[in-house]
Amino acid sequence: MINKPVIKLTLLFTLICFFQIQAQGYKGDPDVSLETARQLAFNQHRKQAQDTLLNVLNKYPEYHDVRSFLASTYAWDGDYKKARKEFAYVIEKAPENKDNWIAAIKNESWSEAHFEAVEMTKKALKLFPNDAELLLLKATALKNTNNTVEAKNTIKEVLIQNPDDQKAQEFLTELGNTAFTNSVGLKAAVDVYSKVFDPMQYYTFSYGKQTKYGNIIAKYNFNRRFNENGSQLEFDLYPKITKGLYAYINLGFADSPIFPDLKYGAELYKSLPHGLEISAGFRNLKYSTNTSIYTGSIGWYTGNSYWSLRPYFTPIDGNTSTSGAINYRKYRSNADNYLSFTFSMGTSPEVNQFIFSTNDTPIVNLKTERLNVGYFFTTHKNKNAWSAQFDVAHQEISFNPGNYFWVYSLTVSWDLRFK
Template sequence: MLRFNITIFLCAFMLVTLSGQGSKYNGDPDASFAIARELAFNQERNEARDTLLFILTKFPNYHDIREFLGATYSWDGLYADARKAFSFIIKKTAERKDTWKAWINNELWAGQSLNALDLANRALLHFPHDADLLYQKANAQIHGDKPAEAFATLQLIRDRDPSNVKAINFENFLNDKLSFNRVGFSTSHEFYSKIFNPMHYYAFKYGRQTKFGSAIARVNIHRRFESTGTQFEVDLYPRIIKGLYAYVNLGTSGSFLFPDFRYSAELFTSLPHSLEASLGFRALKYSTGTTVIYTGSVGWYTGNSYLYFRPYIIPNDSGFSKSGSINFRKYRSDAYNYSSISIGVGFSPLTDRFDYTGLENSIINLKSQSFSVGHYFTTSGNKLAWGINAGISRQEISFNPGHFNLIYSLSISWDLKFK
């Protein structure tokens, strides 16, 4: 292998030296092309391009060489140079599908979706109904924020080849992108080691994605302490600028099982090195007063994993109550397919396990530890999203400090996305 690399280097050196002396190329273009390809694939792009350009001084219409030259420019982000190479070839002969494909990719990588779409349409005049070019056209339409048009283009592929895997996968992606509405149902159940009967929680929601962000309306129904209560909530996730969005929540209830009124706000921002941070508050208003909870988060994306920490700080008569959780997610195909682990210490202020009336200060100081695992996945081309979560908590009993309950929990969720 070492001897082979030295041979490549010497050949390239001789070619470049002759070029620098103004000599004409007199070698075997196919052999030199093979050497240039080896150089390019071994990250010796400049040396490869010198060799390719030298060959073209004698064989300017050796289009395979010029096409590969253009590809090396694209790989290195030299999109204008690549554009010139591909344009030269197409002006000579438009019947080169691979050149069209390489040129379209170059424009997509350069962020020029309109150019890519124009090239795809031009290429299709020479290669009507070609699946590869139609796929690239759909890709250009997606980059140009035209998902409905991209869907129609993919249908042209499916009409001729119903089993085309790339088109099917792309259609599933588009169906997901065009499904702006979502309805869902979740149910959670907690079982106590002593004293309390099982507690049951149900939620129904409707959400819609808009150009300003997403909005979710939710109805929560709880069955606890031999009573049933209902709460109405709205969650908003407005986009402010790129890398900055907010969370706003409003909720109300007439049941003692919930706060009379709740409101929340939090600001999220992207940071360098794949970090994300947020800062905000939650407020729970009862007949006896309002509990304000300050919170935030620090998260880190690494590969297909996301690790984040969320603390809660609650001012009270004796100072501050502090709690927090560490959460880890391992993503698979997208944001709806992942597994999770969560570890928490301290009382979770947003839990609805208690009758808070007159006990807010004592409850928020309760000791607690928790652990849970979850698995979330989609079916039916991402139209259906499912989730299951199981956990165990060790929770101090509010009316018997120093004594603890073990709480076993199981949650199941289901969402349907539609246009």
């Protein structure tokens, strides 16, 4: 066994070499310097190790092992942005090095950029098909985005190749213990107007089922508006079509003047490289007349953030009304924990149904500005999902154009998940 005085002398010699390099500029053997940096880093002298590595890179910028180890030290220090930059460089220059991909994916996971980690594993698996280590990293990232069904399918790919893989077996067991495929939910909301209207109330009871073909959600909506009560039965489906392609289908029925008699719609979503997603679809609302709305979206997952832009186009009486919303989400531990900000302008019949009645043609040219802030979080091992949203709108009065009121809204929701 090496005694402590020898270890101390070795570290002292390493530090002396480091300071000589700093004083004279780099003139040494890069392989020796890399090994010196490793000793420094593994003995809690990471700042000195990083300075040594940077000195080597000043003279040998294409020494990828040096840059990769530098990126790893940044990741260990929690400086994920610096690590991401260095990993991106070595992966671009040497994509055939699997270890760099693995380290880069772990950096994204440690920084809680789980959507980015999923995208990176997809790219890596194109170069290293069916690689067990990469598949495990992908399954972990999918789990962290609450895509437990896809995480299970990914782990099963590992077990098909190697049924005795202990890590994969343990992961599958863990998923089985924590994965929830059913949920029931309650949502309550109230709109308070600065003038004209009394407060309006909204309640929703829902049941959701997650299947390998996609998600199904059934909802019962009860509203009290204009001193009238009304209810609506609604269904949302999210069928998976193929890898990176899924759909949204909506169908609703009501027998109340404060809801459309019939509503239906569909939208197609396509994942693109670099964390992008696009969609296109339509909605149809049947009051006394039919109103068709055409919409789509552009979404972008970057790190642990998400941006989306959604316009609405509503043709009516030979004209087309346009409205739109931009949304930003800052994710925390997983896809159910985030802070959301949405700003919208214009009026969409899909979102602002309260301005329509069975006797009047829908008014879609009203001027509106709206800001929504929401906080979404989970408790008790993600079994309970909660949300609270506050919304303020400056809305033109439908029967008195040019005059406005303020609308203040509060929404709270709770979902209970179970197997």
